Each structure stands twice: as structure tokens, then as C-alpha cells.
Amino acid sequence: MAFSFGGPGSSMLQSYHSNENQRKKRKHFDKDALGSNEGQGKTEFNLPEASPQVLRDIRAKMKKQRQKFLLRTCAFGVLFLIFVVVLLNYLG
Numbered sequence: 001m002a003f004s005f006g007g008p009g010s011s012m013l014q015s016y017h018s019n020e021n022q023r024k025k026r027k028h029f030d031k032d033a034l035g036s037n038e039g040q041g042k043t044e045f046n047l048p049e050a051s052p053q054v055l056r057d058i059r060a061k062m063k064k065q066r067q068k069f070l071l072r073t074c075a076f077g078v079l080f081l082i083f084v085v086v087l088l089n090y091l092g
Contacts, residue, residue, distance in 0.1 A: 050058075
């Protein structure tokens, strides 16, 4: 593929082809973002044993948090819709 661009165009094409050649040589997914192969095995967690009562308490707490989040989200959505309707009536 030969284009006859002058100046910036030719350097752009040269960079493009150089980057393309480097991509072909690169091995993907062999290393993590820091450049090491560490962490490819199974991660083990040493968690304490939880009694059924503790699990019930955690479950109840999470349920309350979800309900609070849902309520806040719905309230924000309703307020936003009211704002949009008022704005459209004002502009229209």
C-alpha cells in the first residue's frame, strides 16, 4: 500500500505501520497490568466461620441497604422527570 503523502502524512503512515508490526509481535494476556505472571492461580481466602445468626444479620442489613438504595434511586428519577416536565412546559 503506497500513498504519496508529504510531510506529516508520511510520518503518520510510518508510525501506523510501526505500531502494526509491534502489535503482531506482542503476546496478549500473558502478563497482568504490572508485567508479572503472578496471580494466575486460584486465590485462596481465609475467612472466619460465620454462625447462622450472623449470616441472617448480614442478610437483613444488605436487604435494608438495597431497599434504601432503590428508594433513593426512584425518588431521584421521579424528581428528574418532574424537572424535565416543568422545563418542557416552561420552554414550550
